[in-house]
Amino acid sequence: MSTEPRLTTQTLKVLGTLMTHSSDGLSGAEIGRAAKLQSGTLYPILLRLEQAGWLKSHWESETPQELGRPRRRFYQLTGMGARKAKSAFRDVTSTIGGLEWQTR
Amino acid sequence: MANALGPSFLGDELKVWMPWFTKRLLHIAIRRLPEAQRERFSEEWASHINEVRGETRKAAFALGCIFAGLQIASLLKSGEPVLSRILTRTLDIIVSAGVQWLKSALASCVEMHLQHTKAVMRVQTQGVLRGIPEEPRGIINELPRKRGLVKAETVRHGRHLCEGAHVKVGPTRPDGTAHPHAGKTGRITSSCVLRAPSTPGNLSAFMDSYSDPCWLGRPAAMIQIDAAVWPRKFIWVSVECLEALSEDTRS
Numbered sequence: 001m002s003t004e005p006r007l008t009t010q011t012l013k014v015l016g017t018l019m020t021h022s023s024d025g026l027s028g029a030e031i032g033r034a035a036k037l038q039s040g041t042l043y044p045i046l047l048r049l050e051q052a053g054w055l056k057s058h059w060e061s062e063t064p065q066e067l068g069r070p071r072r073r074f075y076q077l078t079g080m081g082a083r084k085a086k087s088a089f090r091d092v093t094s095t096i097g098g099l100e101w102q103t104r
Numbered sequence: 105m106a107n108a109l110g111p112s113f114l115g116d117e118l119k120v121w122m123p124w125f126t127k128r129l130l131h132i133a134i135r136r137l138p139e140a141q142r143e144r145f146s147e148e149w150a151s152h153i154n155e156v157r158g159e160t161r162k163a164a165f166a167l168g169c170i171f172a173g174l175q176i177a178s179l180l181k182s183g184e185p186v187l188s189r190i191l192t193r194t195l196d197i198i199v200s201a202g203v204q205w206l207k208s209a210l211a212s213c214v215e216m217h218l219q220h221t222k223a224v225m226r227v228q229t230q231g232v233l234r235g236i237p238e239e240p241r242g243i244i245n246e247l248p249r250k251r252g253l254v255k256a257e258t259v260r261h262g263r264h265l266c267e268g269a270h271v272k273v274g275p276t277r278p279d280g281t282a283h284p285h286a287g288k289t290g291r292i293t294s295s296c297v298l299r300a301p302s303t304p305g306n307l308s309a310f311m312d313s314y315s316d317p318c319w320l321g322r323p324a325a326m327i328q329i330d331a332a333v334w335p336r337k338f339i340w341v342s343v344e345c346l347e348a349l350s351e352d353t354r355s
Contacts, residue, residue: 028148029155038164039152040171043145047176070150 054081136173
């Protein structure tokens with residue numbers, strides 16, 4: 001499934017968080033804290049981005065028995081996701097810049 | 105003291121109940137999800153909720169998960185293959201059309217029944233027929249049971265045809281065909297508006313027994329035949345086919 005996700009402010013926040021913190025990926029809780037998004041908003045966005053192929057996700061390598069708690073699921077940007085996110089941010093920045101220029 | 109104890113008691117209660125409440129909310133949220141996603145999100149949300157501090161925040165998170173569950177379900181549904189969506193939509197339309205048809209059929213049935221009842225009542229209130237409408241039960245030779253002692257009274261060509269009136273069966277039925285009992289004379293024992301039995305099987309048996317469907321739905325009278333030469337002592341005849349005989353013609 002590769003339909004383009006709608007780039008709302010919240011989606012951009014999620015993408016921004018993943019772009020700045022991306023290494024091994026971030027868990028939903030970490031993304032939520034960094035982007036200041038509630039669960040009701042966050043998880044549909046993550047799933048939508050994942051379905052569009054912008055994100056990929058994986059479980060923690062240890063088992064819940066070893067960890068003594070439920071496993072986290074980590075999200076990270078795919079190559080395509082990173083490119084698209086950069087392009088989206090470029091567009092947004094230029095639009096905001098244009099608006100700023102007009103208001104002066 | 106009550107003021108001091110009240111909030112503390114409530115706080116303790118909340119502390120006890122909140123984890124259960126959160127768990128229930130999370131369970132509801134997971135139930136909203138499509139089957140294939142339940143396992144994944146139940147573990148993911150359980151791990152997330154572990155990192156949330158405070159019972160109230162945990163409950164708020166779980167509440168948010170319900171909305172997430174609904175959105176995810178709708179998202180995955182809209183992502184179904186086109187054919188599947190078309191089939192689902194078609195099925196929806198068929199089911200809804202079926203329900204509408206059933207509703208209208210039921211409404212028309214009720215309407216028909218009401219109209220029939222109104223017609224009977226109109227006949228009764230106009231004084232044309234004061235008998236208690238009752239579906240005949242049993243065979244022709246049994247007198248129909250009457251619910252009340254209201255005297256049946258009918259008007260035919262300006263003459264009153266009441267119970268006990270002496271009548272003669274006219275030559276034709278209301279549809280213009282020759283009446284099978286033409287010329288027979290007798291007394292009216294009762295009258296009512298006859299209705300056909302509701303089930304087709306009963307209807308067939310009913311027709312066989314009475315052999316004259318002309319009076320179905322019309323005011324009819326049961327006549328006790330004067331000369332019992334006919335194997336049946338009683339016959340049902342439409343009131344329209346009856347001719348009143350003067351008292352002196354009675355045998």
